[in-house]
Amino acid sequence: MDSQSCVSIQLERDIIYARQIGRQFAEQLQFGLVEIARIAATISEIANNIFLYAEKGQICFQIMEGTGQKGLRIIASDVGPGIKNIEKAMEDGYSTSEGLGAGLPGIKRMMDEFEITSIVGEGTRIKVIKWVRSCDNEG
Amino acid sequence: MKAIMLDKETYKQLLNQYISTQDEGALYRAERLTRNFIKKNILPEEIIDLHIQVLRETYPTIYEEMVYMCQFLLETMISYGLAIQENETLREKQLAMRTEISLAANIQKTLLSSTLPEVDGLDIGVISVPAKQMNGDYYHFVTGKDGSIGIALADIIGKGIPAALCMSMIKYAMESFPEQLMNPNDILRRLNHVVELNVDSSMFITMIYAKYKNGLLTYASAGHEPGIYYCKETDTFYNLKAKGLVLGVSTDVSYSQYEQELKAGDMIILLTDGVTEYRNGDQFAKRGELLRIIRQSMKLKAQDIVENVYQHFNSLSEYYQQDDFTLIILKKY
Ligand SMILES: Nc1ncnc2c1ncn2[C@@H]1O[C@H](COP(=O)(O)OP(=O)(O)O)[C@@H](O)[C@H]1O
Ligand SMILES: [Mg+2]
Numbered sequence: 001m002d003s004q005s006c007v008s009i010q011l012e013r014d015i016i017y018a019r020q021i022g023r024q025f026a027e028q029l030q031f032g033l034v035e036i037a038r039i040a041a042t043i044s045e046i047a048n049n050i051f052l053y054a055e056k057g058q059i060c061f062q063i064m065e066g067t068g069q070k071g072l073r074i075i076a077s078d079v080g081p082g083i084k085n086i087e088k089a090m091e092d093g094y095s096t097s098e099g100l101g102a103g104l105p106g107i108k109r110m111m112d113e114f115e116i117t118s119i120v121g122e123g124t125r126i127k128v129i130k131w132v133r134s135c136d137n138e139g
Numbered sequence: 140m141k142a143i144m145l146d147k148e149t150y151k152q153l154l155n156q157y158i159s160t161q162d163e164g165a166l167y168r169a170e171r172l173t174r175n176f177i178k179k180n181i182l183p184e185e186i187i188d189l190h191i192q193v194l195r196e197t198y199p200t201i202y203e204e205m206v207y208m209c210q211f212l213l214e215t216m217i218s219y220g221l222a223i224q225e226n227e228t229l230r231e232k233q234l235a236m237r238t239e240i241s242l243a244a245n246i247q248k249t250l251l252s253s254t255l256p257e258v259d260g261l262d263i264g265v266i267s268v269p270a271k272q273m274n275g276d277y278y279h280f281v282t283g284k285d286g287s288i289g290i291a292l293a294d295i296i297g298k299g300i301p302a303a304l305c306m307s308m309i310k311y312a313m314e315s316f317p318e319q320l321m322n323p324n325d326i327l328r329r330l331n332h333v334v335e336l337n338v339d340s341s342m343f344i345t346m347i348y349a350k351y352k353n354g355l356l357t358y359a360s361a362g363h364e365p366g367i368y369y370c371k372e373t374d375t376f377y378n379l380k381a382k383g384l385v386l387g388v389s390t391d392v393s394y395s396q397y398e399q400e401l402k403a404g405d406m407i408i409l410l411t412d413g414v415t416e417y418r419n420g421d422q423f424a425k426r427g428e429l430l431r432i433i434r435q436s437m438k439l440k441a442q443d444i445v446e447n448v449y450q451h452f453n454s455l456s457e458y459y460q461q462d463d464f465t466l467i468i469l470k471k472y
Binding site: 032033034037038040041092093101102105106109110 | 184185188191210213214217218220221222223224225226228229232
């Protein structure tokens, strides 16, 4: 498997495919079961947002290998309508999922690093990283 | 991480104990352990993960299907974990907000506090107890240069913070009116104008404004709960009749003004509807109950009477304070 791969999101089934690819990367990095499940849930959220609000876009996976750290970086980008008020969108209880805890704030909780840039009329880009912790692959 | 390893050992022990004995004690201790997990923000999916680890250690030859089942369960728990975390954040936010409100309530108290005036021949008692943190009732005493006193009692329909803010406005509006010329009906007319201009139409204010000087009470009401007059001579309570539109409903409203002479032993009772509105029974009976208690303690100081009344209602088993409670008694001696 390459250390980088992109999935384009346009149909709902692409979301499932993206989860699958993300899971493969996560397994390759030997994340624990919990972290793998969280990575898959993160992919669902960002892919769903592209599908719902931007119609199409792509999600790219990249294995990060740096000084003593390994991790998975996921970048979702689209050229959709963008988000007017990011601060609001990041607030708990704002998402239309209403109190289900998912949405953008949920992604932030599940990942180690989270970055969102969005320009109205131009699109949205979300970058997240999950680092592998040494204890993740303990028995 | 170390802590979870310790917990893992405990979990493993308990699980094994339960598997071999189905011991209630193991379940009880597991319950304790879960509380500990919650305290440490350990999420459902992490417990299932722990469960899988223990399964594998205890039964190294376990069917993979069994593990898949657990993994499936783990995946479905992710959303629960997120919902729990969101709840926690919202709970913290709510706590912070509550602290803020109680600070605001304190400021309100200071801002709107009114000291009882000293008037020859008149004994005054007041009690005002909010149902929630912020009081939607407002009373205010002013002493005029001519030796008169003015008494304002208002009930803001629409509670909480907006009501409190609205009250400050009323207070400052009243203070800005020129003192000399002001009669109760003038004051209400002007206040109506202020409220009409500045306050959201979903909020209403009822008010009774009374002025007392040399044994004569002049008053006007803007839709407020009627006051009560106690006549010593006939030993009877009468409702203080007064007509007038609630503040803030209509632009140009004029208010009628009424008078009541007070002789030694007479009393004036002003109240908000929180005094007579509690769970069961009808309004009329409750006014009767109020008068009964007042009659019982009539010989006391005005302040003791109002406190007695509050104590009495508060001790009734069916009483549940739904509304802000304010009672003012003026006793002529
Ligand atoms: N890729 C995107 N393009 C445009 N708007 C988006 C995008 N992602 C999120 N949003 C906006 O941000 C809001 C919050 O998103 P999210 O937290 O996922 O909650 P939800 O999708 O349940 O509303 C969405 O309602 C949407 O208005
Ligand atoms: Mg969403």
